[in-house]
Amino acid sequence: MQRSTTLSVSSLRRFLVAGACAAVSIASNAQGFPTKPIQIVVGFPAGNTLDTVIRLAAEHLRSKLGQPVIVVNKPGANGVLAATEVARAPADGYVLLATNSSGMTVNPQIYKKLSYQLSDFTPVTMLTSAPLILVVNPTHQRTASVKTVADLVFMARARPGELLYGSGGPGNITSLGFEMLGTQAGFKATHVPYKGTGAAQFGLLGKEVDAMLDTPLSVPQVKAGKLSALAVTGARRWRDLPEVPTIQESGYKGFDITFWLALMAPAQTPPGVIDAIHAALSSIRDVPHLVRQLQVHGDVELMGPLEFGARIRAESTAWGEVIRRENIQLD
Numbered sequence: 001m002q003r004s005t006t007l008s009v010s011s012l013r014r015f016l017v018a019g020a021c022a023a024v025s026i027a028s029n030a031q032g033f034p035t036k037p038i039q040i041v042v043g044f045p046a047g048n049t050l051d052t053v054i055r056l057a058a059e060h061l062r063s064k065l066g067q068p069v070i071v072v073n074k075p076g077a078n079g080v081l082a083a084t085e086v087a088r089a090p091a092d093g094y095v096l097l098a099t100n101s102s103g104m105t106v107n108p109q110i111y112k113k114l115s116y117q118l119s120d121f122t123p124v125t126m127l128t129s130a131p132l133i134l135v136v137n138p139t140h141q142r143t144a145s146v147k148t149v150a151d152l153v154f155m156a157r158a159r160p161g162e163l164l165y166g167s168g169g170p171g172n173i174t175s176l177g178f179e180m181l182g183t184q185a186g187f188k189a190t191h192v193p194y195k196g197t198g199a200a201q202f203g204l205l206g207k208e209v210d211a212m213l214d215t216p217l218s219v220p221q222v223k224a225g226k227l228s229a230l231a232v233t234g235a236r237r238w239r240d241l242p243e244v245p246t247i248q249e250s251g252y253k254g255f256d257i258t259f260w261l262a263l264m265a266p267a268q269t270p271p272g273v274i275d276a277i278h279a280a281l282s283s284i285r286d287v288p289h290l291v292r293q294l295q296v297h298g299d300v301e302l303m304g305p306l307e308f309g310a311r312i313r314a315e316s317t318a319w320g321e322v323i324r325r326e327n328i329q330l331d
Contacts, residue, residue, distance in 0.1 A: 043079030
């Protein structure tokens with residue numbers, strides 16, 4: 001006897017009531033939100049890539065939610081100070097963290113004494129993602145003849161420890177990525193940390209360092225001839241520098257690094273509040289001029305909380321393997 005798959009009237013009623021109750025529960029979590037200004041804490045200086053992207057997103061968020069969205073810079077310790085502040089904030093959606101890949105997937109694994117963990121946060125959305133760009137200063141006497149990754153590796157091997165590379169700070173992906181390249185290529189270089197990638201780029205332009213892994217903000221400098229791009233760290237070439245090969249194409253298989261910029265909320269923030277913020281930010285896709293402004297810094301992702309959370313976990317596992325292999329630890 002074939003079993004009927006048709007819902008009975010009573011079953012259908014229970015199904016609809018359960019669905020309605022779930023919808024009411026989600027709505028109640030965000031009922032009236034927001035009723036006051038929202039604060040976004042950025043762990044890097046004003047003018048940094050993350051700061052620029054967040055200020056664009058904050059203005060859009062203000063227009064959609066009808067409340068002021070205030071961006072506060074709290075730089076220090078590769079974003080640790082800002083993350084610690086937000087981790088301790090009330091879980092109500094009124095204090096959010098602007099962060100990057102390093103802050104969520106790297107810091108919890110390399111700092112021996114860290115005042116926050118990944119579990120202290122709830123993902124809201126990934127905003128942008130992009131590869132890093134390996135650059136040198138063509139006007140610097142030490143690197144004037146460096147045109148390819150092979151040239152840089154030859155130079156570094158010939159003078160162990162003499163190659164100076166800048167980064168956005170200890171534990172930053174711009175630092176870890178260079179360490180990975182050194183391991184794969186068999187050379188040792190000296191790390192010169194700066195307070196953010198913007199400061200590191202100034203250091204490279206000022207000939208304080210020989211090379212760095214920079215963000216797409218280096219593209220204008222490359223096109224102006226002030227920096228030379230040797231390779232990009234992603235699995236494919238970057239759309240704004242199509243003539244520049246990947247590090248994989250340069251002979252280092254499996255080398256694939258992208259970094260992202262994102263918003264996080266304190267753990268236990270109501271799902272309805274998270275959904276309200278994400279929905280408001282997702283509508284960025286409908287504003288062409290804003291999309292174009294964000295694309296200067298990377299691909300516009302606007303990934304949802306669940307998908308973003310899964311990506312964070314996967315990248316944390318991958319970086320954990322690198323950190324253990326390189327034996328990287330910070331106080």
